[in-house]
Amino acid sequence: MKPNLHQTIRARRLGLGLSQAEAARRSGIQQRQVSTFERGGDVTLSTLLKLAQALDVELMPVPREDAAKVESLLKAKRGPAPSVFAPVSSPSLLERYQVKDDEEPSNG
Amino acid sequence: MKPNLHQTIRARRLGLGLSQAEAARRSGIQQRQVSTFERGGDVTLSTLLKLAQALDVELMPVPREDAAKVESLLKAKRGPAPSVFAPVSSPSLLERYQVKDDEEPSNG
DNA sequence: TCATGAAATGAATTATAAGGCATAGAAATT
DNA sequence: AATTTCTATGCCTTATAATTCATTTCATGA
Numbered sequence: 001m002k003p004n005l006h007q008t009i010r011a012r013r014l015g016l017g018l019s020q021a022e023a024a025r026r027s028g029i030q031q032r033q034v035s036t037f038e039r040g041g042d043v044t045l046s047t048l049l050k051l052a053q054a055l056d057v058e059l060m061p062v063p064r065e066d067a068a069k070v071e072s073l074l075k076a077k078r079g080p081a082p083s084v085f086a087p088v089s090s091p092s093l094l095e096r097y098q099v100k101d102d103e104e105p106s107n108g
Numbered sequence: 109m110k111p112n113l114h115q116t117i118r119a120r121r122l123g124l125g126l127s128q129a130e131a132a133r134r135s136g137i138q139q140r141q142v143s144t145f146e147r148g149g150d151v152t153l154s155t156l157l158k159l160a161q162a163l164d165v166e167l168m169p170v171p172r173e174d175a176a177k178v179e180s181l182l183k184a185k186r187g188p189a190p191s192v193f194a195p196v197s198s199p200s201l202l203e204r205y206q207v208k209d210d211e212e213p214s215n216g
Numbered sequence: 217t218c219a220t221g222a223a224a225t226g227a228a229t230t231a232t233a234a235g236g237c238a239t240a241g242a243a244a245t246t
Numbered sequence: 247a248a249t250t251t252c253t254a255t256g257c258c259t260t261a262t263a264a265t266t267c268a269t270t271t272c273a274t275g276a
Contacts, residue, residue: 005153005157005167005169008168008169009169012169012171019251019252019253020252020253020254021251021252021253029234029235030234030235030236031252031253031254032234032235032236032253032254032255033233033234033235034253035253035254035255036233036254036255037153038253039253039254041233042152042153042154042232042233043152043153043233043234044150044151044152044153044233044234044262044263045113045145045150045151045152045153045156046150047233047234048153049113052169056171056172056173057169057170057171057172058169058170058171058172058175059113059167059168059169059170060116060167060168060169060170060175060178060179060182061113061116061117061120061160061165061166061167061168062165062166062167062168062178062182063120063164063165063166063182064164064165064166065164066181066182067166067168069181070168070170070178070181070182071168073174073177073178073181074168074170074171074174074178127221127222127223128222128223128224129221129222129223137264138264138265138266139222139223139224140224140225140264140265140266141263141264141265142223143223143224143225144224144263146223147223147224149263150262150263151263151264152232152233152263152264155263155264
């Protein structure tokens with residue numbers, strides 16, 4: 001299953017050991033919006049970009065034809081990636097909130 | 109100058125030889141929104157995704173650390189890329205509307 | 217210069233995201 | 247069981263994007 005945008009972002013946040021609240025604080029957006037987005041809800045581009053920046057990710061438009069190549073390039077580095085400075089609070093957010101199929105807020 | 113998201117998308121549309129109206133029609137969004145977005149205005153994620161799909165591009169979140177690598181991977185293929193089936197109307201949309209610095213609608 | 221195609225915008229209305237505050241659930245720790 | 251931490255949501259207000267007309271501006275080619 002190819003991960004959706006919001007799923008990947010969530011994974012990134014968890015990879016950095018950040019709670020939604022912390023990510024929101026750093027982005028200057030609301031915790032609610034992080035939740036909404038990660039559940040597949042709709043947000044404005046400006047909001048998403050703020051979040052992305054806080055998570056240190058860029059949103060790159062990739063032609064479909066090149067998607068696979070880029071995917072594999074990134075897949076190598078994806079994973080737990082507990083980063084050197086994980087500001088984790090509890091044992092691991094990663095374990096507690098696994099990426100599972102969403103159902104509520106929908107978005108193409 | 110690293111191209112912005114909207115600039116890259118615009119370039120993609122032009123590369124496919126599509127007018128805003130045609131891109132809008134294919135996306136099921138309005139021509140106005142294409143214009144708004146391409147000028148750096150704010151749109152919802154759902155709107156952007158529809159447009160991206162019509163342009164056959166994926167929106168991939170790339171960790172900053174990998175951005176350069178991905179960039180160079182894509183840069184090779186970027187350019188006029190008049191595609192085999194360019195449904196171009198006039199000589200070339202590419203020439204008429206060059207990617208220049210924007211000023212009006214702002215968006216982080 | 218006139219007709220054409222494309223992009224940018226105006227105005228008014230509707231839909232929906234954002235903001236602020238608070239709380240309810242869920243999961244893990246002690 | 248109580249506490250802590252994180253996520254999902256309810257409610258209300260405000261801000262802003264989407265829609266739906268249309269028009270204007272601009273560049274091009276006939």
